[in-house]
Amino acid sequence: xxxxxxxxxxxxxxxxxxxxxxxxxxxxxxxxxxxxxxxxxxxxxxxxxxxxxxxxxxxxxxxxxxxxxxxxxxxxxxxxxxxxxxxxxxxxxxxxxxxxxxxxxxxxxxxxxxxxxxxxxxxxxxxxxxxxxxxxxxxxxxxxxxxxxxxxxxxxxxxxxxxxxxxxxxxxxxxxxxxxxxxxxxxxxxxx
Amino acid sequence: xxxxxxxxxxxxxxxxxxxxxxxxxxxxxxxxxxxxxxxxxxxxxxxxxxxxxxxxxxxxxxxxxxxxxxxxxxxxxxxxxxxxxxxxxxxxxxxxxxxxxxxxxxxxxxxxxxxxxxxxxxxxxxxxxxxxxxxxxxxxxxxxxxxxxxxxxxxxxxxxxxxxxxxxxxxxxxxxxxxxxxx
Numbered sequence: 387x388x389x390x391x392x393x394x395x396x397x398x399x400x401x402x403x404x405x406x407x408x409x410x411x412x413x414x415x416x417x418x419x420x421x422x423x424x425x426x427x428x429x430x431x432x433x434x435x436x437x438x439x440x441x442x443x444x445x446x447x448x449x450x451x452x453x454x455x456x457x458x459x460x461x462x463x464x465x466x467x468x469x470x471x472x473x474x475x476x477x478x479x480x481x482x483x484x485x486x487x488x489x490x491x492x493x494x495x496x497x498x499x500x501x502x503x504x505x506x507x508x509x510x511x512x513x514x515x516x517x518x519x520x521x522x523x524x525x526x527x528x529x530x531x532x533x534x535x536x537x538x539x540x541x542x543x544x545x546x547x548x549x550x551x552x553x554x555x556x557x558x559x560x561x562x563x564x565x566x567x568x569x570x571x572x573x574x575x576x577x578x
Numbered sequence: 579x580x581x582x583x584x585x586x587x588x589x590x591x592x593x594x595x596x597x598x599x600x601x602x603x604x605x606x607x608x609x610x611x612x613x614x615x616x617x618x619x620x621x622x623x624x625x626x627x628x629x630x631x632x633x634x635x636x637x638x639x640x641x642x643x644x645x646x647x648x649x650x651x652x653x654x655x656x657x658x659x660x661x662x663x664x665x666x667x668x669x670x671x672x673x674x675x676x677x678x679x680x681x682x683x684x685x686x687x688x689x690x691x692x693x694x695x696x697x698x699x700x701x702x703x704x705x706x707x708x709x710x711x712x713x714x715x716x717x718x719x720x721x722x723x724x725x726x727x728x729x730x731x732x733x734x735x736x737x738x739x740x741x742x743x744x745x746x747x748x749x750x751x752x753x754x755x756x757x758x759x760x761x
Contacts, residue, residue: 389580396585400592408600435681442679443604450639451612451732454683457670489668491643499638512643514738553668553736
């Protein structure tokens with residue numbers, strides 16, 4: 387009797403641990419299928435039939451419709467260039483170069499995936515919208531208070547992530563073609 | 579006598595199996611995947627423009643710089659043809675099936691004479707279509723085989739600047755998604 391109970395308990399522990407591990411790998415996705423380039427993360431096979439099971443499970447659980455490989459590629463960062471978590475009270479400068487044929491968009495999101503727009507204000511820029519200054523790299527400033535140039539308002543006290551979408555890039559799911567130096571950097575400038 | 583080591587090993591093996599099985603089953607079982615979230619906005623074998631605010635409400639990490647259209651395809655009555663005109667801004671198509679996620683994608687780079695002409699068919703329908711091809715008549719359309727009869731086509735067109743949204747949406751509104759008979 388004790389043997390049966392002990393076996394059942396071991397099975398129950400196994401099932402719970404297995405499900406727990408699955409929940410954990412959705413909440414904090416493991417690195418399989420992800421490539422890190424500087425502070426950016428990209429899942430190059432996400433929009434293909436060859437996506438790995440973890441990427442596929444993650445997409446289904448989160449309810450996203452990722453960019454198809456032929457459409458382009460999305461890169462995400464939750465940190466600045468030094469690896470510090472993004473903070474809505476600080477000022478950041480996202481400075482080019484931008485890779486690919488040059489058609490891109492940058493969007494800020496809250497951690498739940500909604501667009502991080504402060505009271506309906508701008509939360510994104512496309513490469514067609516930004517003001518360029520001659521001889522200078524393209525740049526976007528993220529800060530709580532108004533800034534000259536291309537400014538996206540931040541909400542103090544809110545964590546956020548930045549997604550860079552390369553809309554005109556056909557790399558067939560091979561992020562290896564990127565060099566970190568060809569990607570923009572997100573530099574923290576000042577913080578209260 | 580079953581020792582604690584054997585029980586621990588049993589628990590470990592069960593945990594591994596349950597974990598792998600649930601990861602593999604997730605795309606089939608997830609109640610709120612992308613296709614399900616858009617189900618209320620799309621019609622069967624008809625292309626519809628997806629309202630921007632609804633998409634943002636329903637889809638996490640929705641791209642605010644695109645306009646979207648969608649069509650739930652059903653191949654039970656024959657292949658489905660998707661057609662759209664392309665403009666100056668990038669346009670992409672993604673094809674989704676339950677459990678598979680995005681199984682194919684296309685962009686305006688595949689367009690011929692300013693338009694995309696795509697035929698979706700089951701492998702059996704595809705065999706019939708190929709049989710009818712002749713050498714005199716080169717194939718212009720893009721053919722995509724779908725192993726399931728049902729799936730979703732999502733069209734995303736970049737809106738370069740907000741003032742161009744109406745123009746891009748007009749382009750998407752003119753897109754079509756129709757059943758074609760093989761008889």
